[in-house]
Amino acid sequence: MELSDVAVIGAGAMGAGIAQVAATAGHRVSLVDSVDGAAAAAVDRLGSSLERLVTQGRLTPDEADAAQARLTAARSVDELPACGLVIEAVPEDLSLKRKVFADLGATQPATTMLATNTSSIDIAAIAEAVIHPERVIGLHFFNPPPAMALVEVVHGANTSGRVLDAAVELMRTWGKTPVRCASTPGFIVNRVARPFYGEAQRMVEGGVADAATIDWILREKGGFPMGPLELTDFIGQDVNLAVGTSVWEQTGHDERYAPTEFQRRLVAAGRLGRKSGEGVYTYAADGARVGGDPDLDLAERLVGGPVATDPLARTLAMLVNEAVDLVDRGDASEEDVDLAMVLGVRYPRGPIEWGREIGFDVVAGQITELDRAFPGGRYRPSPALTNGSLR
Ligand SMILES: NC(=O)c1ccc[n+]([C@@H]2O[C@H](COP(=O)([O-])OP(=O)(O)OC[C@H]3O[C@@H](n4cnc5c(N)ncnc54)[C@H](O)[C@@H]3O)[C@@H](O)[C@H]2O)c1
Structure with missing residues (x-):
């Protein structure tokens, strides 16, 4: 034909x-x-x-x-x-x-x-x-x-x-x-991925751990190909901030997508990531990262502890919440959301499958706990976590 x-x-x-x-x-x-x-x-x-x-x-x-x-x-x-x-x-x-x-x-x-x-x-x-x-x-x-x-x-x-x-x-x-x-703000990948960056930035800002330790946890304990902070340096802090700001604006400035002061300061200071030689990390002329060693003792203490200071559990809870919310609104199917995150940003697993394994009720509890620790509307459990629509 x-x-x-x-x-x-x-x-x-x-x-x-x-x-x-x-x-x-x-x-x-x-x-x-x-x-x-x-x-x-x-x-x-x-x-x-x-x-x-x-x-x-x-x-x-x-x-x-x-x-x-x-x-x-x-x-x-x-x-x-x-x-x-x-x-x-x-x-x-x-x-x-x-x-x-x-x-x-x-x-x-x-x-x-x-x-x-x-x-x-x-x-x-x-x-x-x-x-x-x-x-x-x-x-x-x-x-x-x-x-x-x-x-x-x-x-x-x-x-x-x-x-x-x-x-x-x-x-x-x-x-x-x-x-x-x-046609929802950020479509699938750029929407669901928002908390991957945002939670890490907030944890550095809040003094939970330094960037290298958080990146190490997401990579080594979570199986993500890159940690969120090194990934934004790779993408460009300005590019990543622009995508986040666009989703935030299109959702009527929903707190859940509000860009962080941490990232705004980086961009205002021209610390755009690898391309400018400095971002979250500093890079030598040949592109190699200078310093930024993880604190492995701290990492072991954080993972498995309270959700607000566990970089892996906190990030996963928010990724799962975002993913199930997209499905709950009828914007995409479960299968397509998981496939998109694995193929589009190389997550080791689809967030919905991951959430099912963690337990949607456990995730709902973690987000409620985050809301108590950080009130203001960013941490809202999706109805889909508790209404039984996803089994
Ligand atoms: N770069 C990415 O990673 C990426 C990924 C997915 C989607 N997108 C989207 O794809 C689109 C293009 O992005 P890009 O990175 O290829 O941009 P680009 O700047 O590399 O290329 C845009 C091209 O369009 C040409 N152009 C401008 N006005 C035109 C016109 N009126 N008629 C014909 N050609 C015109 C420009 O000369 C330029 O060559 C954007 O909407 C972007 O958001 C980009």
């Missing part, structure tokens, strides 16, 4: 990677960028990226050549053929995205599926710019798109069930693992 043409708007980090995935899956792909020569340069770079896949034995030379031949550069949306799917990956700015969607609505057939790779903007707000908003959907790829299996398929208030099913099916044929999610 002839696969439909695909277009990708925005030839930056995400757009170029998504174009590679679509071309490798057999589609003719037009890559569009508003900066002169940017799309053509990205198509050239994709040639090297496809060659690397050949060297790694993941594509045959013929497959790489065929994928490369399917990629073309375009300067504007007006030059595109009629496509089955267009994926927008321009910068995270609602008015910019609306303009792109208005142009696509005016130039593409009414049946074209229009997708956005937004990480944080409400899908319905983008779809407003288009006639037939029921064909607008979020396809939230993770960075880098060719390597990351997870795609959050995000349905807005107007997205039709038919478009949602078709998008999920298409992502499967592209070799991705799609999860379904309503």
Whole structure:
């Protein structure tokens, strides 16, 4: 069967990677960028990226050549053929995205599926710019798109069930693992992960332990690939703060997502993490971390103690609470939440499965205890922990 043409708007980090995935899956792909020569340069770079896949034995030379031949550069949306799917990956700015969607609505057939790779903007707000908003959907790829299996398929208030099913099916044929999610602030991964960072920052601020000890506990006792504080240094404190602030603002400044003074101070001081040589930790010119040894005696004393000073139990309780709340609101299924956290941020286990093992009633008790220790609304047990909706 002839696969439909695909277009990708925005030839930056995400757009170029998504174009590679679509071309490798057999589609003719037009890559569009508003900066002169940017799309053509990205198509050239994709040639090297496809060659690397050949060297790694993941594509045959013929497959790489065929994928490369399917990629073309375009300067504007007006030059595109009629496509089955267009994926927008321009910068995270609602008015910019609306303009792109208005142009696509005016130039593409009414049946074209229009997708956005937004990480944080409400899908319905983008779809407003288009006639037939029921064909607008979020396809939230993770960075880098060719390597990351997870795609959050995000349905807005107007997205039709038919478009949602078709998008999920298409992502499967592209070799991705799609999860379904309503257009809720942070979608699945960026929402559920918030307390992973926030609790660690609050524990350092509150003097529970130093950063290295907290990171060590989450890594060595929890099985997370990186501790929360070293991970935010890796991501960039400014980038992580921006995601957290966006979720906080979109939830009407819910205390549960309030950014910490600890992180705000780091960003204000230009301590952005690895990229600036200093963040929570200090880095040498070659990128190696300087100092920051964990206090292993302290770690052993904290784990298994009261929840407010047990970095692992406190973090897990809040992750489980956030995950079950998403399911309770009907935004995503249990299976999809667990899959998204394992594939998107490499958690060692899905938080809901983890919560079931700890005991949802135990988690509810821990959060109530945290609320008593730190009143103010951040620590609220989800009704799903106690109402029996998740067994
Ligand atoms: N970088 C990530 O880790 C990541 C992960 C998931 C989702 N996203 C989302 O993907 C989108 C793109 O992010 P990115 O990191 O690839 O950005 P980027 O800045 O690397 O690339 C954006 C590209 O869009 C081009 N562009 C700007 N306006 C345009 C227009 N009107 N028409 C065509 N091209 C235009 C720019 O020239 C640039 O090449 C954002 O919505 C972002 O939130 C990013």
